[in-house]
Amino acid sequence: MSLLTDTAALAAFCDRLKGADFITVDTEFMRETTYWAKLCLVQVAGPDEAYCIDPLAPNMNLKPLYDLLADRAVLKVFHAGRQDLEIFFNATGEVPAPVFDTQIAAMVCGFGDQIGYEALVSKLAGANLDKSQRFTDWSQRPLTERQVTYALGDVTHLRKVYRALRQRLEKSGRASWLDEEDAVLTSPKTYTIEPLEMWRRLRARTRAPRMLAVLRELAAWREITAQSLDLPRQRVAKDDAILELAANMPATVDDIKRSRLAKPLASGRYVEGVLAAVVKGRAVPDSECPRLDRDDSWDNPAPRAVTELLKLLLKARSETHDVAQKLIASSDDVDAIAVSDTADVPALHGWRRELFGEDALRLKHGKLAIGLSADGKHVEVFER
Numbered sequence: 257m258s259l260l261t262d263t264a265a266l267a268a269f270c271d272r273l274k275g276a277d278f279i280t281v282d283t284e285f286m287r288e289t290t291y292w293a294k295l296c297l298v299q300v301a302g303p304d305e306a307y308c309i310d311p312l313a314p315n316m317n318l319k320p321l322y323d324l325l326a327d328r329a330v331l332k333v334f335h336a337g338r339q340d341l342e343i344f345f346n347a348t349g350e351v352p353a354p355v356f357d358t359q360i361a362a363m364v365c366g367f368g369d370q371i372g373y374e375a376l377v378s379k380l381a382g383a384n385l386d387k388s389q390r391f392t393d394w395s396q397r398p399l400t401e402r403q404v405t406y407a408l409g410d411v412t413h414l415r416k417v418y419r420a421l422r423q424r425l426e427k428s429g430r431a432s433w434l435d436e437e438d439a440v441l442t443s444p445k446t447y448t449i450e451p452l453e454m455w456r457r458l459r460a461r462t463r464a465p466r467m468l469a470v471l472r473e474l475a476a477w478r479e480i481t482a483q484s485l486d487l488p489r490q491r492v493a494k495d496d497a498i499l500e501l502a503a504n505m506p507a508t509v510d511d512i513k514r515s516r517l518a519k520p521l522a523s524g525r526y527v528e529g530v531l532a533a534v535v536k537g538r539a540v541p542d543s544e545c546p547r548l549d550r551d552d553s554w555d556n557p558a559p560r561a562v563t564e565l566l567k568l569l570l571k572a573r574s575e576t577h578d579v580a581q582k583l584i585a586s587s588d589d590v591d592a593i594a595v596s597d598t599a600d601v602p603a604l605h606g607w608r609r610e611l612f613g614e615d616a617l618r619l620k621h622g623k624l625a626i627g628l629s630a631d632g633k634h635v636e637v638f639e640r
Contacts, residue, residue, distance in 0.1 A: 257401050257404045258306060259307065259308045260307050260310065261313035261316065262316065263316055263317040263320070266317075266321060267320040269300075270320040270321055272302065273302045273324060276330055277303075278356070278418065279300055279301060280334075280412075281299070281300055281332050282298075282411050282414070283296075284407060285343060288488075289488070289491075291482045291489065292346065292483075293342070293343050293346075296311070297309070297311070297399070297407055298321060299407050299410055300321070301408070301415060306408050308404050308407050309321060310399070312395070322347070326348075326353075328354060331354055332356070333357075333418045334358070335357065335358045336357065336359040338446075341447065345447040346447070351444055351446075351447065355438055355441055356422075356434070356438070357434075357437070357438070357441060359373075360434060360438075361425060363580035364430050364433050364434065365421060365424045365578075366578030367580070368580055369580045369582040369583070373385070373410070374387060376417055377416075380420040381416035383416075385409055386405075386409065388406070389406040437583075449483075451475070451479040452472060452476045454479045455468065455474075458471065458498060463548055465542065465545035465547055466542075468545060469537045470501075470502045470505055470533070471498070471499070474498050474501055475498060477529050477533040478493050478498060481529060492526065496517045497518040500517045500518050509522050509527055509531075518530075563590060565619060565626060566590045566616050567590055569615060569616060570590065570612055571635065572636070573611055573615070575634075584603065584608055585601075585613075585616075586601075586602075588601070589603040594620065604617075615637065622640060623639070623640055624639065624640060625638045
């Protein structure tokens with residue numbers, strides 16, 4: 257089998273790839289019951305050879321692989337690689353660079369929002385993938401030859417996919433459009449978790465600074481607890497329970513028990529942490545309590561008609577320029593533009609502004625109009 261199970265063989269393979277223009281990389285991991293992803297397999301292909309690397313093999317040291325991933329002279333190609341990059345960042349403290357993500361490149365090349373790898377391989381490599389092992393338990397050993405063959409397909413076909421997309425990007429002059437996305441993928445900030453910032457993901461329906469201070473401490477407690485116990489954060493406490501605790505600010509165990517959602521936290525190993533987080537949040541000085549921006553959507557909602565018009569414009573621009581809508585502007589971007597001309601969103605910067613953002617502002621202020629083409633089959637944008 258094309259499976260590397262010892263450090264010496266891995267080092268030799270990585271040494272042979274040092275002069276490659278690019279390598280393709282994929283991983284198999286498990287994280288259904290853990291906070292941290294458990295790396296079970298790494299697949300790497302160079303121009304002429306490909307191997308699966310077994311990180312669970314006895315005495316396996318992945319340093320040769322990590323050194324290769326850190327080599328800035330070698331381009332690392334992934335498909336939807338954010339989780340793979342996160343794993344490598346958590347293992348080494350560094351993000352592999354430079355990178356090329358074929359899912360993002362496919363969106364730039366008009367293959368739609370988040371096209372799957374199987375479909376991309378079919379269209380660009382003319383191959384059909386065997387997906388029979390997609391739900392296999394990659395942590396079990398020994399691995400079978402069928403598993404290894406299946407896993408290698410994720411990097412061997414990726415070579416053809418990469419070359420085809422690179423050619424399209426160079427022909428269209430859009431290669432630079434990936435720069436912003438690649439910068440996000442290779443930034444340590446993308447994968448660095450700040451427990452005291454986790455409250456922002458919960459979307460509290462309040463502006464009360466005191467409640468937000470308690471919410472911040474509760475969310476940080478949950479994150480730190482989940483990390484230390486290596487449990488998914490939802491296994492420690494559900495989002496709804498955290499939000500309700502922040503709203504009620506319980507002072508005793510009995511107070512927690514009165515909440516249907518938070519009641520499971522009233523007993524066991526979490527109760528002291530919950531109460532301590534509430535106390536800490538209530539003790540934050542008023543001047544240091546978190547506050548939400550004034551133009552958050554639930555307090556200053558975008559006019560629905562404006563939002564719908566902007567979405568229609570986005571669809572038209574996506575079809576005209578053959579670029580995935582989601583890459584040009586997210587729903588949050590559209591809502592933010594509907595509310596504010598100066599919204600700090602990607603859609604109002606760089607190539608996205610040229611493609612959509614500038615016209616979105618002109619449409620919003622009545623300088624453009626939208627209608628149907630003469631045959632009634634296409635949306636067209638008109639000057640007013």
